[in-house]
Every structure is written in C-alpha cells, then in structure tokens.
Amino acid sequence: MSRAPLAVVSDENREAGFYTANAHRFDIYRTIHKALRAMMIDSLARAGRIDCDDADSVADTAGCIRDLLASCRAHLEKENRYVHRALESCRPGSTLAIAAEHAAHEAAIDTLAARVVAMQTATGDARRTAAHRLYHELSVFVAENFVHMVSEETTNNALLWAHYDDSEIVAIHDAILASVSPSDSQTILRWMIPAVSPDERARLLHAIRHDAPVAVFDGVRALADGLLADADRAKLDAALAA
Ligand SMILES: [Fe+2]
Secondary structure: OOOOOOOOOOHHHHHOOHHHHOOOOOOOOHHHHHHHHHHHHHHHHHHHHOOOOOHHHHHHHHHHHHHHHHHHHHHHHHHHHHHHHHHHHHOOOOOHHHHHHHHHHHHHHHHHHHHHHHHHHOOHHHHHHHHHHHHHHHHHHHHHHHHHHHHHHHHHHHHHHHHOOHHHHHHHHHHHHHHOOHHHHHHHHHHHHHHOOHHHHHHHHHHHHHHOOHHHHHHHHHHHHHHOOHHHHHHHHHHHHO
16 A cells, blocks of 8 residues: 555545535445444454464354455445446546455455455464464455545545435435345444444434334344443433433
C-alpha cells in the first residue's frame, strides 16, 4: 500500500466541508461498515489469542473467521449488485477502481478460507505455524478493508449524494435489506447493534418496529438486551419509549 495514512480522507474533502455538509444525508454504508469493522476486530483478536493445543479454541476461532469471510463475501455481492449499479448509472466508469478492489478481496477471502482449513487440519508445530500465517494474512485483509470502507464512505458517498436524493438512496438500501436472508440478518444485527452509536441504534430499532412483524421486532429487542451494557440498554429503552 503506497498511499499515506489518512490520504483516503483527503484534505480537499475536509476543506470543502465534506463532513459538515453531508452530516444529515442518508449514509448507505455507515452502520453495515461499523458492523463489519467490529466483526473484523473480533476475529483478528481471536486469531491472535488462539490456543493451538485446545481443540475448542481452534474450532471457535475457525468458526468466527468463517462467519466473517461469509459476511464479507455477501457484503461484496450486495455492493456490486446494488450500490455499484447506482454509481455507474450516474457516472459510467466510476466503480472501476473499487470493483478491482472487490475482486482482490474475493480472492483474499478464498485464500483465507483455505488457510483456516490448513490450520484446522494441521497438528503440533505445523498448526502453530499455520495459525500465525493466518493471523498475519487476516491482519492485512482487515487493514485493506478498513481503508477500502472509508474510501467508499467518502468518495462513493460523495457521488451518491451528488446524484441522488435521500429517498432514492433509502430505496437502494431497502432493496438490499429485502435481499438479505433471515439468518444473515441475524448475524449482521448481532454485530451491528453493539457497534453503532445510541442514536443510530435507536433509528435501527425504530425502523425494524415500523417495518417488521411484532415477533421479529421482539426478537431483535431481546438480542439487543443481551448484547448491550446497562447504560446503552437504558438509552435504547428511553428512545423506544419516546
Ligand atoms: Fe466495498
């Protein structure tokens, strides 16, 4: 990676008031990217503290990394199908660079999945070596994704916000949500609910209460209760009672 740290959030954008000017626009990336970042941080930390002599530790770590890779693959597919199509229709060629990064991420996901298998099937010192290699490669994957996601949240959002109003971007977001399976939704919510700010969490739960059957909302509320610390649970209770 040759670019300087923070170059992705360019001075030009900040001087032009990018953040203040767009503070109230609908951000299609914000909460899903926060969920993915939380998932990546957790998986990387687990890979770092794995006990290669403990079968449960190896199985748990492998399972978490597989879940992360599946979520990343599904997320790439949704962005390609829904968001890149919207970007291309307002500026043809605008997704060429980001699509190439997506292709590289898909190849990395395949490699990491193979590394997980290699770690699980190895024994003794060979497993320790495989686990450390997996940790290194996963750390690079996470680092690349962190830069990539900020690029999407600035460069891609700038294009979306310039060409679409919020109702049109919400319609793209709704189409993505409608395409997500219930089990994938459950996985994402498990990470998204604790990863977002109280106001974002309240908006998320309000939307689910408005759009989904009562039983679905009750399930998400119970999930949130189990995931949140007392202070955040109290803030959510207050927001939902208002
Ligand atoms: Fe992306």
